[in-house]
Structures are given as structure tokens and as C-alpha cells.
Amino acid sequence: MDLTLWRTFVTVCRLGSLSSAAAELHHTQSAVSRQIAGLERQLGVTLVERHARGVRPTPAGEVFRRHALATLDEADRAVRAVRDVRDGVGNRPLAIGATPSLAAGIVPEAVRGVLERAGSIRWSLLPALSAHLHNRVLAGDLDIAVVTDAPPGLTVDPRVDRRFLGLDHMVVVLPVGHPLAGPGPVHVRALADQRWVEDNEGSAALLRRHADRAGVSARIDLTAADLPGKLALVATGHAIALIPGVLTCALRADVTTVALVDPPARGIYTIAPRRDAHPWAALLHDRLASAFAGQPPPTGR
Numbered sequence: 001m002d003l004t005l006w007r008t009f010v011t012v013c014r015l016g017s018l019s020s021a022a023a024e025l026h027h028t029q030s031a032v033s034r035q036i037a038g039l040e041r042q043l044g045v046t047l048v049e050r051h052a053r054g055v056r057p058t059p060a061g062e063v064f065r066r067h068a069l070a071t072l073d074e075a076d077r078a079v080r081a082v083r084d085v086r087d088g089v090g091n092r093p094l095a096i097g098a099t100p101s102l103a104a105g106i107v108p109e110a111v112r113g114v115l116e117r118a119g120s121i122r123w124s125l126l127p128a129l130s131a132h133l134h135n136r137v138l139a140g141d142l143d144i145a146v147v148t149d150a151p152p153g154l155t156v157d158p159r160v161d162r163r164f165l166g167l168d169h170m171v172v173v174l175p176v177g178h179p180l181a182g183p184g185p186v187h188v189r190a191l192a193d194q195r196w197v198e199d200n201e202g203s204a205a206l207l208r209r210h211a212d213r214a215g216v217s218a219r220i221d222l223t224a225a226d227l228p229g230k231l232a233l234v235a236t237g238h239a240i241a242l243i244p245g246v247l248t249c250a251l252r253a254d255v256t257t258v259a260l261v262d263p264p265a266r267g268i269y270t271i272a273p274r275r276d277a278h279p280w281a282a283l284l285h286d287r288l289a290s291a292f293a294g295q296p297p298p299t300g301r
Helices: 003-015 018-025 029-043 059-087 106-118 130-138 201-213 227-235 245-250 281-293
Strands: 048-051 054-057 094-098 123-127 144-148 160-175 195-198 219-223 241-244 255-258 265-273
Touching: 003 018, 003 029, 003 048, 003 054, 003 059, 018 029, 018 054, 054 059, 094 106, 094 130, 094 281, 106 123, 106 281, 130 144, 130 160, 130 265, 144 281, 160 201, 160 227, 160 245, 160 281, 195 201, 195 227, 195 241, 201 219, 201 241, 227 241, 227 255, 241 245, 265 281
Parallel strands: 094 123, 094 144, 195 219
Antiparallel strands: 048 054, 144 265, 160 241, 160 255, 160 265
């Protein structure tokens, strides 16, 4: 099968529009439509359906999209590997994964420490949630990932080497000028009348458990698609949010934080495949452990 058709299909799914996919791929819209139709003929199923705002994958199309992404990623790695041999590039790229909050600060700093020792190695960073990173490590896509045991927790898997880095205490992020902003700590009961926003179920579960222990409820009235969206809702005064303490060093200027009394915490770990370890993965773990140990206790700023 022609992987060009696969690329067109996943682009259409990502953008939700034939015309947008055509513009990105430098094709005409009719050419994109023909490629999708050709792929559907090869597979014998309908892959996309039209709706008022564009197109979306059918149930069969969604199944194919997931496999197509994995196949295209592997094809891209194969091409890069061959070109590295052709060009005499001897160093193996270091593929790193991290949860969004860790990818925003501690991990890039640790990578800089590795590069000071290793020189000009190629590396990549994939931000994603822990469960997805675990699967990517198993698939051989990542050499090392930095994950958390926030709900639903980490999978116990003998194929993965898991090493503890430290505990990360959660803090509350508030809009600048909020009356409770400051070093704190404050009790969650003082926030019982506040509106909360969350971007993933793991963080929401930590917040609910913490509030339940204090005998109050957390009103999670808003949901954000991701961490930047969550912070945007806080900055504009729509809600407050629970965030990882390690993220305080990388926050936007229009939000601030306050520490909690007896804050919820999550464990931070590295995971890596037990076989075929990358030669620089151990050093990255050591740099991460040092960086994590050097983090001050979370306070307001």
C-alpha cells in the first residue's frame, strides 16, 4: 500500500478538513478526495464521513488512523536510520518522553546537562500522559520517559525498568491579584467556594481526594483540553486549578500560586526498556534525579 495515501488520511483526520489538509500537503482538494477514496477502495471500508464542519473518521477509520500513525512513525524512523548510515552519523538519537508539566521545565534542563557530556547527539521530546508514554516505551519509540503515579497509577510491567525520582507536591494556581495569592500555605477549605478547572482525570482525582479528606467538595465546573488551556482559564479569572509543583518555574506571568496545607503529591519516575538501553539514558536519569532533588518546596510566587 502507498504510504502517501496513509499520510493524507491521517492529515485529514488531524485537521478535520479536506481543504485544510490539501493546503498543508500542497495538493488540490480534489486530489486529497481522490487519495482518500483510493485508500477506501483498497481497504474495502469507508474511512471518513462528512459533517457540518468538515470530516471525521468513521469507527473503522479511527481504528485505521491509530495503526497508520504507528506505521508512519516507524517508516520515518527507518528512513532517518538509513540516512544516518549514508551520512556517517554514528550517534543514536535519544528519544525522550515526559508528562506535559515535566516537559515544560525539569526535563529540558536535564537534557542540557546530558548534552554537556555527550556533545551534539540528536534528541527528541514527546509530551504525553503517563499511560501513553508507557506504551511508547514498550513499542520502542522512546528510550526513556518521565512519568507520574497520579491516578490511575502506573502499570506494573516486567518489560520496563522503573526508577523513582522523587515526590512532587501539587499547588494551586490562581489569577494574579487573587485575594488568596501568596506563599501560603492555605487549607483547601478556604477554597471550597471557588470554581476549579481541570485538564485530565488524574489531576482531577488528586483534587477530589484532597478535598474529600478535608470534608469539602471541589467544584470542577470547567474542563480544559490541555495544560495551556487550563492556565488560560485561570489567567482570565474563570477558575483556579491544581497543578504540579515542578511547573511553578515555567508558569506564564499572569498567574500565581499558593501552597496547600498537607498538599496532594505524586511520585515521579523514569521508565525505560530493559533491553537495548540507550547509552545516555542512565546519565539523563541521574541528571533528572539531581534536578528533582534541587527543587525547593512549592511556595507562592
